[in-house]
Amino acid sequence: MAQSSYLVGLIGSDTEGSLTVDLHEREAHRYNLRYLSRCVDTDGRAFRGEGMPGLLRACRNFGFSGLRVAPPHRHSMAPYLDELSPSAARLKAVDVIVFTRDGRTVGHSTEVACRIAAMGRGLPGVPLSRVVQLGAGTDGIAVAHALLEKKVERLLVTDPAPDRARTLTRQLNQRAGRDWAQAFITEELTVQLEEVDGLVNTLPSGKEGCLSAPLFAALHKGLWIFDAHRHPFYSPLLRAGNALGCLVLDTDGVLVNEAAAAFQLVTGLIPHTSHMFGDFADIKAEPQVHT
Numbered sequence: 001m002a003q004s005s006y007l008v009g010l011i012g013s014d015t016e017g018s019l020t021v022d023l024h025e026r027e028a029h030r031y032n033l034r035y036l037s038r039c040v041d042t043d044g045r046a047f048r049g050e051g052m053p054g055l056l057r058a059c060r061n062f063g064f065s066g067l068r069v070a071p072p073h074r075h076s077m078a079p080y081l082d083e084l085s086p087s088a089a090r091l092k093a094v095d096v097i098v099f100t101r102d103g104r105t106v107g108h109s110t111e112v113a114c115r116i117a118a119m120g121r122g123l124p125g126v127p128l129s130r131v132v133q134l135g136a137g138t139d140g141i142a143v144a145h146a147l148l149e150k151k152v153e154r155l156l157v158t159d160p161a162p163d164r165a166r167t168l169t170r171q172l173n174q175r176a177g178r179d180w181a182q183a184f185i186t187e188e189l190t191v192q193l194e195e196v197d198g199l200v201n202t203l204p205s206g207k208e209g210c211l212s213a214p215l216f217a218a219l220h221k222g223l224w225i226f227d228a229h230r231h232p233f234y235s236p237l238l239r240a241g242n243a244l245g246c247l248v249l250d251t252d253g254v255l256v257n258e259a260a261a262a263f264q265l266v267t268g269l270i271p272h273t274s275h276m277f278g279d280f281a282d283i284k285a286e287p288q289v290h291t
Contacts, residue, residue, distance in 0.1 A: 118251070130197055190217070
C-alpha cells in the first residue's frame with residue numbers, strides 16, 4: 001500500500017523563515033497527502049549537544065520520513081550516513097536524507113542537478129565558451145561541478161583565499177580529465193571579465209577583494225550573470241547587471257528545484273515543478289498583492 005503520510009524536517013539554524021517549507025506542503029496538497037514539513041533547529045534545546053549522530057537518531061525515532069539539510073550542515077552530515085548517492089559521494093555533501101523502511105539513512109546531493117536546471121530555465125541558450133566564477137567555497141564547489149556538466153568550455157575561478165581556488169580547479173581538472181579550469185588572483189578580475197561570456201558569483205555581497213567597486217565598473221552588457229549565492233533580496237550585483245542590460249539570474253530557480261527534488265526523493269512522486277514556481281512567486285509576494 002502506498003504511503004500517504006510524511007513528516008519531513010529541514011535541518012539548520014534559524015530556518016523558521018524558509019519559504020521551501022510552504023512549497024513542500026502545497027505540492028503535497030496537490031497529491032492529497034498528509035505532509036508535515038518542520039524545521040529542526042540544530043541550535044535548539046531539543047538537539048543541543050547531541051551532535052549530528054544524535055540528531056539523526058532522534059529524527060529517525062520521531063518517525064521522520066526524510067530530512068532536508070540547509071547550509072552549512074551539508075558537508076558535516078555525510079560521514080554519519082549509512083549510504084551516499086553517487087553525486088553526494090562525489091561532493092562529500094548531502095542536502096536530502098531519506099530514512100528507509102529498515103531504518104537506514106541514505107544521503108543525496110541535488111545541488112548540481114538543480115543548478116543546471118535553474119540555468120536551463122533562467123539562462124536558456126547563453127554562450128558558454130568562457131565563464132568566470134567568484135568563490136571556491138561550499139557553494140562554489142557545487143556550482144563549478146554544475147558548470148562542468150553544463151558543458152562550459154573554460155572556467156576561470158577566483159577566491160579571496162587563493163589556495164581554495166587552486167584546490168578546486170585541481171579537483172575539477174582531475175574530474176574533467178583535462179586542463180578545463182584555471183585559478184586566478186582577484187587582482188586580475190577586471191581583466192578576465194573583458195573576454196568572457198558569463199559571470200557566476202558564489203560569494204556574499206560585499207566580500208572584500210571580489211564584490212567591490214572595481215567589479216561593478218568592469219561589468220559590461222555582453223555578460224550574462226548568475227548570482228548563485230543565497231541572497232535574501234535581489235543582490236547589488238544583479239541590480240548592477242540589470243541596469244546595464246545584462247541577462248541576470250538569481251537563486252529562486254535553485255531553491256524551487258531543490259524543493260522539488262527533495263519532494264520526489266522522499267515521496268517517490270513526480271513533483272509539478274511549474275506549479276511550484278507559481279507557488280514560490282505567490283509566497284514571496286507582498287501581502288497587499290493578495291488583497
